[in-house]
Every structure is written in structure tokens, then in C-alpha cells.
Amino acid sequence: MTKKLSSFKGYIYLLLFLSGAIFTACTQGQSRNTGNSNYTKDYSKTKVFGEMVAELTAPPHVPPPVGNRPAMKLYMEMEITEEEMEMADGVSYLFWTFGGTVPGSFIRARVGDEVEFKIKNHPDNKLPHNIDLHAVTGQGGGAEASFVAPGHEKTFSFKLINPGLYVYHCATAPVGMHIANGMYGLILVEPEGGLPPVDKEFYVMQGDFYTEGRFGEPGLQPFDMQKAYDERPDYVVFNGSVNALSGENALQAKAGETIRIFFGNGGPNLASSFHVIGEIFDKVYVDGGDQVNSNVGTTLVPAGGAAILEFKADVPSNLVLVDHSIFRAFNKGALGILSVTGKENEKIFAGEIMEGIYLPEGSTIQKMPKDGNVVSPPVTMTKSELIDTGKKIYMQACFACHQANGEGVANAFPPLANADYLNADVNRSIDVLLHGLSGEITVNGKKYNSIMPSQQLKDEEVAAVLTYVYNSWGNNGTEVTPDMVNKRRKK
Ligand code: HEC
Ligand SMILES: [Cu+2]
Secondary structure (H helix, E strand, O other): OHHHHHHHHHHHHHHHHHHHHHHHHHHHHHHHHOOOOOOOOOHHHOOOOOEEEOOOEOOOOOOOOOOOOOOOEEEEEEEEEEEEEEEEOOEEEEEEEEOOOOOOOEEEEEOOOEEEEEEEEOOOOOOOEOOEEOOOOOHHHHHHHHOEOOOEEEEEEEEOOOOEEEEEEOOOOOHHHHHHOOOEEEEEEEOOOOOOOOOEEEEEEEEEEOEOOOOOOOEEOOEOHHHHHHOOOOEEEEOOOOOOOOHHHOEEEEOOOEEEEEEEEEEOOOOEEEEEEOOOEEEEEHHHOOOEEEEEOEEEEOOOEEEEEEEEOOOOEEEEEEEOOOHHHHHHOOEEEEEEEOOOOOOOOOOOOOOOOOOOOOOOOOOOOOOOOOOOOOOOOOHHHHHHHHHHHHHHHOHHHHOOOOOOEOOOEOOOOOOHHHHHOHHHHHHHHHHOEEEEEEEOOEEEEEEEOOOOOOHHHHHHHHHHHHOOOOOOOOOOOHHHHHHHHHO
16 A cells, blocks of 8 residues: 555656656747747847948848857948839839838848938938838837938937847838838848858848739829728739849749748738749748748748748749739739759659640540530631631630730730730741740740640631631731641641
């Protein structure tokens, strides 16, 4: 009995000991999880050594890393401008900026730094502005202290006591309107010793824009307060315009390089489901803080929030940055390219290695079964019959990508309306439908580098749809006969 009791006691002690150990392990684990052993350190008393003028950079560039330097006194200057700039091809907008760009200049500092910040409101500007930095502890993040009229400058100072990646923005009433016009940017406060080194760093920020005209409507587009209020943006873009990160503005890297993206979301309204098509984030500093998640496909970045994303660009490809709320990417502009060049690695990705014929119902079926409502045209047709039939085929087979009036989608699907590429060579167009198309092409002065799948259409169907396309939207009126298609097929 006593033996039993004492062993019972021992059991209780063991339990107490274990739960204590688990408790300490948990709390230790928590601070270790932060990825920063100085998590609880109070930086408000950190001494500064020396002073310097901070370099601020325009997107997509970032200033050099802080590395091992001690906390310092930092001088910064930023000029606010109100200027007309491009929103999309043929569309301009009166942006309000921190430093002449949307998003505003990137600020890079170190925890413990003491910043003297001068903000200048250009004399040509119409309105007062200010700055609220989420990295700043103090009234309004500096908003009151920095409130400045056109033709004036203000200086205020603060100490950076929390490491992380933070949004800054204008906070002058109406606040929503100042942010909607592009007044936001990122400030990075690196931890002691800096972030681990990587090969390439980029600065990308999403924003939603509200214009009187719909997406793509040309001319200078005024801000639309009602749409902003209703949260119905016409544009959702990276770095202030539809083309900021594509074509010749695409980000560049080489296969094998490690990449870090400082990603922020200025809003004013939408959260971003940020994703890079063709990559996986090896690391995500969630919300730009200490918590590091790994192996992430899509990460949510709230309006007024940020995240640090890291990955190795393993194989050459065009990585596509998107807001995976996908209509925003393909229809409102939230799409950018990171072009990775270099040597293929077929162990990681081998592309298409074989295309076979898939016959789920045995070898007797030789044609792709089709929907009952796909039109099968008669073999001989007049030109107007070809056009009528072609229109129906177009609405079933082409419309999704090339759009209802052949206008295409910027950076993704080339136009078929008034298209020089199409009108230049009918045989080439037939080949595109028979065999598909990939690789870089230029249509009406714009480069496209994507893939059109081969279309499973009969000769008559190819003839009809192309005749319809050639006889619509300002094209040259060519008639394509089934015979012409058949000749190309036999080539
Ligand atoms: C899944 C999307 C998709 C569909 C469906 C599609 N295309 Fe395309 N098409 C593309 C892409 C992408 C390109 C550009 C390929 C490249 O960059 O090399 C292209 C290129 C073309 C071109 C040459 C470029 C130009 O602008 O003249 C023609 C012609 C064309 N498509 C016609 C058609 C027709 C007709 C159909 C319907 C039968 C069709 N496409 C269906 C995506 C598509
Ligand atoms: Cu402002």
C-alpha cells in the first residue's frame, strides 16, 4: 500500500515536472519561433553611433541592406508631388506621390535608428498632405507632426523601436482619397544584424484605383469617389500602373538566385491574395513581422499591411505575380512578370514531355467528343455563311481569351481586332489555329509571350472562325476557305 502510494506520489511529481518542462519548452519555442532572439528587447534605449543620410529608392528598387552597422542617427527627405502619370496604355491619372512614384520611395532603416524626417510639399501642389508611418510609435504615426501645406516643409523625428516591414501613407482628410491617389509606400526596419543576405531584392506594392471611365477607357481619368466608397475599383495594379512590371519593366533574375520581395498593400480597400504563378514561397515573414512561415503558395496581405516573401528562382521561366482574386489579375491589371533566365533543370521541371491521344472509351473513337451545341458547319459555305457560323464558333472557342470584340487582354492575350499580326499573313493565322502558338510575338507594337493551345477544330470550323475574325473589327476582309485550311494541315 505504502509502496503504491509513494509510486502514486512519484507519478504526480513526474506530471508536475513534465508539465513544467513542457511549459518552459513552449515559451522558449515561442521566442525561438520569432526568428529573432531579441524579440522582447527594448530598443527605446538603444544608443546610436554616428549619423548618415538615408538613401531612399523608387520602386521596384530597394536601398542596400543595413548589414552589421550599429543603430545610427538617420536623415531622410521626401518630396510630395501631384502629377499626371500613366495608369495604362492611353490612360492617365493625377497621382499624388511620396517622392514622385507610386508606391512612394522605399525607406530602409535599422531597429534603434533615430530618424530625422523632412517632408516637403511641392509649391505646385494644390493640397496639404502628411505622413503616417506604421513603423512609428507616437501620435498618428507622425501624421500631426508632418502635416504640411503646399510650398512648405516640416521636420519631425522618431526612434524605430520595432523591427518589421511597415506601410506608410498620407493621413490627410479625406484620408481614403489621398491613399486612393497613390499616397503610400513601405518602410523596412531591419533587425539587429540585418535580414539574411539574398541575391535580389524587389519592392512591389498593390493598390486599387477608382476612375470615372471603366478599365482601359482612354484619356485623363478623374478619381471617382462613389466607386471608391462602394469599393468597386476599375484598376487593381502593382507599382502604380498596369504596365509597371511587365514588358520591358519586367523584374529580372537568373535561375539559381535567391529572391526577396518586399510586398505591401496600399489599398485603400482591397486585401491582396498575393501569389507568384510558377513558384512557391520558401519563406513568408507573415504580416512583415517576426513569424516566418515556410512553403506557402498564396499569402494574404491586408490593406495597409505588408509581407516579406523569399524564394529561390529554380528554373528559367516567366513567373507571374498576381492577386489571386483572379479577375483583378487578368481584367484589372494586378499582374507582373519576374523573368528568370538561365539553364533549364529538367529534374525540377521538364515542360511537356509527351502529348498522346487519350481515348477513355476505347480505341474506336478517333475524334474528340464535343458538346452537342457546338456548330458543325456544312462543307461548302458562302462568305456570309462562313461569317455567321464563324461568329458562333468564336463565342465558344476564342471569346474567353481574345474577348468579345477581339480586343484581347493587356499583357496576356493579343488583340484580334485591327491586328497587324493577323492581317499580315493568313497562312500563319491558319497554322496558329491548327497547331497553337507559343513564344514571343509582337501585335500592334505590344509584345506577348504566352501560349495559345491548339484548337481542336475541323477545317470548315477553322475557315469559318477565321473568316469571321478577318471580316470584323477593322480587319482586312480575307475569306478563308476549308480548302486553304486543308492544304496547311497537310503541310
Ligand atoms: C486559352 C486562351 C486562348 C484561346 C481560347 C484562343 N487563343 Fe488565340 N492566342 C492566345 C494567346 C496567348 C496568343 C499569343 C501566343 C503567344 O504569345 O505566342 C494567341 C494568339 C492568337 C493569334 C495570333 C496573334 C494575333 O493577335 O493575331 C491568332 C490569330 C489567334 N490567337 C486566334 C484565335 C482564334 C481564332 C481562337 C478561337 C478559335 C483563339 N485564338 C483561341 C490565347 C488564346
Ligand atoms: Cu495626401
